[in-house]
Amino acid sequence: MESNACNIMHSHCVEMPMEIHQVVPPPHKSTLQKLKARLKETFFPDDPLRQFKGEPLRKKLILGAQYVFPILEWGPKYSFKLFKSDLVSGLTIASLAIPQGISYAKLASLPPIVGLYSSFVPPLVYAFLGSSRDLAVGPVSIASLVLGSMLRQEVSPTADPVLFLQLAFTSTFFAGLFQASLGILRLGFIIDFLSKAILIGFMAGAAIIVSLQQLKSLLGITHFTNQMELIPVMSSVFHNIHEWSWQTILMGICFLVLLLLARHVSIRKPKLFWVSAGAPLMSVIISTLLVFAIKAQNHDISVIGKLQQGINPPSWNMLRFHGNHLGLVMKSGLITGILSLTEGIAVGRTFASLRNYKVDGNKEMMAIGFMNVVGSFTSCYVTTGSFSRSAVNNNAGAKTAVSNVVMSVTVMVTLLFLMLLFQYTPNVVLGAIIVTAVIGLIDVPAACNIWKIDKFDFIVMLTAFFGVLFISVQGGLAAAVALSIFKILLQITRPKTVMLGKIPGTDIYRNLHQYKEAARIPGFLILSVEAPINFANITYLNERILRWIEEEDNIKEHSNLQFLILDMSAVSAIDTSGVTLFKELKATLEKKGVELVLVNPLAEVIEKLKKVDEANAFIADNLFLTVGEAVASLSSTMKSQSSTIREGSHITPHYS
């Protein structure tokens, strides 16, 4: 009852000569102030300097050093208790990192030992510079795949291994340089354009491509294609049936089943994470012993062979900044840089939000970039935070980046003393390890979810997926990004205009198609424009609005349209072309005897409209703060102007 009483009063309020509130422009700012504010929001949305404000110089210096080296922040508070956790998790990820390092290096067509080098130096650098506590750093499958496939386009890793290695290190250098520049120039938002939909499609496609490459070692084929795409790989597999080795296939199937089972156990019972974390190393040990015991290398099972002992040799003298491959290394550096950055940042953010701390995106980019530049000087190829190993790291209870240091030291010990042991490790086990690792990248439930929510995103996802499978890794990625940008542009080119109606008993105006109880006000056409108005859509908006009015004219009962009210609440921006829309619209409407009224233009919009409108007084007369106030105010003028014509209007003011 009370509610009804209010409603009556409410509608009573509306029908009385209510106070009309002025639309005011925002306080004046100079161009320079506006530019400063815009630049700040664009490049420093996280306001990185805010903690420095009002602090004494000494404190500022400390904060600055802690910003560059996060280790200075958590290092002094480090305790033995934390170290125990980090030791366990560090050893766990090392047991995963060593076989994966060797496998991923082979995926990139690089010598296996480069994968171990890349698991030694970069984690140490990251421990000092990185702000994530969970990131496990090292080579990753996708960046390895892309780097290898791009470099193989111009140089053969078997015919010219030294040049190939030089190009890989130079690409790593450019990747690091590019990543660090993105961070320093605060352009980190560029990686946001790789949307979730793109990543899901891309990773699934890449997982299949990577798995297909493993058919070489899983089937024991010696003459394998250099190409990556589905069709040439499959044709290569079936053209070389005579090379298939049943011993290798048998061994491969056994270890694949073993590894997949271990993975399955860990997924079902997260507490048993160590089962899948330890499985790759166990497989390597068992298979190596097996090969050694039965001398299987003489029975058609290919092994890694002798590896050089010792830690990373310097490689700055191997960087090539001249010659005819410079374009290629810059391009592959750019693409692997973006891809590895995306993976690293996404992993960092995921675990940070899980454990409720903050990761500074731009800072992380600098850390990952610097890590790769240092890596390129020390015989490492592109590294980043790995999805799978970071999850294991987190599960194993890592507390700080010290777990990376532990892993790094373990790898160093391996490099110094244990390299001989890998001599008999069969390649087929490495293939099985890669397949097991990348199979987790295929996320079918997420794909279903995308289908459910947004069909266009699903198409973008499919584009990335099939593009990677059938065109090329970078081609699929580019097509998907182009399609998502096209979607955004299309949304702006064809903005929605919806007709609003009054929700009975209120002053609220909402979409007539969504709110069935909303009712039109005779004599008024109330439209809401739901996008920025700019060069890309003024032609459409002009045509669309005129069509609304034409449709109006065809309905007899509304034929005496007098006011077009445009609700501008959702028009977030306007440009010079957008401003002309209102001029043109006003002129056209005047010929039809319809008056144009604007409601609630936002700060930027009203400012620009005022600038154009210095001459005629269009703005001042036809601006209202809410649709309700506009209707109330205008229907009173309408009544007094044309009371003889418009008898029986819905709006019957009580005053006269």
Next chain:
Amino acid sequence: MESNACNIMHSHCVEMPMEIHQVVPPPHKSTLQKLKARLKETFFPDDPLRQFKGEPLRKKLILGAQYVFPILEWGPKYSFKLFKSDLVSGLTIASLAIPQGISYAKLASLPPIVGLYSSFVPPLVYAFLGSSRDLAVGPVSIASLVLGSMLRQEVSPTADPVLFLQLAFTSTFFAGLFQASLGILRLGFIIDFLSKAILIGFMAGAAIIVSLQQLKSLLGITHFTNQMELIPVMSSVFHNIHEWSWQTILMGICFLVLLLLARHVSIRKPKLFWVSAGAPLMSVIISTLLVFAIKAQNHDISVIGKLQQGINPPSWNMLRFHGNHLGLVMKSGLITGILSLTEGIAVGRTFASLRNYKVDGNKEMMAIGFMNVVGSFTSCYVTTGSFSRSAVNNNAGAKTAVSNVVMSVTVMVTLLFLMLLFQYTPNVVLGAIIVTAVIGLIDVPAACNIWKIDKFDFIVMLTAFFGVLFISVQGGLAAAVALSIFKILLQITRPKTVMLGKIPGTDIYRNLHQYKEAARIPGFLILSVEAPINFANITYLNERILRWIEEEDNIKEHSNLQFLILDMSAVSAIDTSGVTLFKELKATLEKKGVELVLVNPLAEVIEKLKKVDEANAFIADNLFLTVGEAVASLSSTMKSQSSTIREGSHITPHYS
């Protein structure tokens, strides 16, 4: 007083247990229905078939024929009175079209007669197909400039004139094909991406480039560079000072002054439009007579020379769809096609809105495209509606496309009988005619206006201008388009979030920085997001919103923040990534003890949120139709929850 009374009642209403209105999702539609609606809005925003609805078949056929051939619509009503107007205007534009046709063909490095051919066939075709009454069709300066400069990159017009001509006709064919396809596929919105700012900058740059090219004929230089850009042209001019001919320069200056004076007179007194319209033909006649009289061709003044008599020979056998220049002709067809389409459509729309009739953009594209395809079969190069001649046509009182027919017939008579007269026409006069024509393309007041309204648009304009001057015509255009798309993407990547406050005595919530009287509600943080939420901005929005909350925590008086209200009125769309933002935000906020509330999500947004939210009941509990209702409803729960803590709140409900 009455107004105050209402205000009191109004605020009274707010503080009573008001009825809370439900946010409802839009009526269910299948994916197919949505796809259909979306496609219709994207490709048929003008609903071209609506006039066919409910008509009998006969009428439908007539309407269909009239749609394809607008001449069937106005033809039957044509009268002698209309013809008189069209005759005058047709002769006027012919007097302009003949000298301009010859000059523009020379600008495109084509034989002068091709310019006349192009002023004969295309206007006839357009008269049948076009829907504009004012468009004067023929060759235009910018398309001529671009066509010539692009083809010269690969083929020299002096060394291999036949191949050059073949490539020009083939480019014209592709331009027409591309234009017609845009119309048929209803992709006309693509030309909207050439915004006004781009066009102003581009046309000014092109006008300067075109004028610089005329230095060749104005100074009488014989060895001139083949390049277009400012620096090579100026260096070519000053390296050939010894070739400058004082007779040519003198004659050039005289006629330039004459033509500019005529232009000035017509601008000052629009009724004297015929002064500037007739001046070029008069200059040609006077200068030709002068050269003939004093045998000036022997005194270093270069003349056009002998021109072939007769109308257009067929040229379909000259189209080359094979060979190594196919890429070039397709590219130049594409670019000249877009440019000439933009000019033609813009001119058509301008005069249509001036004289209050409608021009169907996609239909016009088909007409212009078909006209160019026919042109490429009949020795014509790229044509469109010309800015300058259409203005003269309109001023001279053209009523229908018959004025184009009159012009075309006049050109035909010239081609058949008067070609010998041009033998002694000096090139320097043609140069002066071009300079006078293109000088009007430099629109300084419009540039100033852009600076006043939108600084970024001004930068886009400068990019187009300097790009054309220093890089290349197509390079400058591409850079400017890329920059404007980048601006749109930036607006989406960094959407505005503004803090709302309550305007006293109302239920209206508006930007606190814009409306100084608006006041905050303690315990609430009310933010309005002003852009679609998608993959490109969720990271930013997440960070930015958390920063708002952090800033909140630092202000003591607001430290007990309980609700974050997001006003979604301006969020026009959302994608799968956008949906995850709310999940993450909700999780983060819960840790801080802040509740997330959404207000007025639009149809599409609520639909997608509902889809994700089937499991938890997040949406149902925290959705409100207006900020006012949300605050009213939530502050009552807040009061009852924590009445001991929050004494002295602004909101003191009268009930208990």
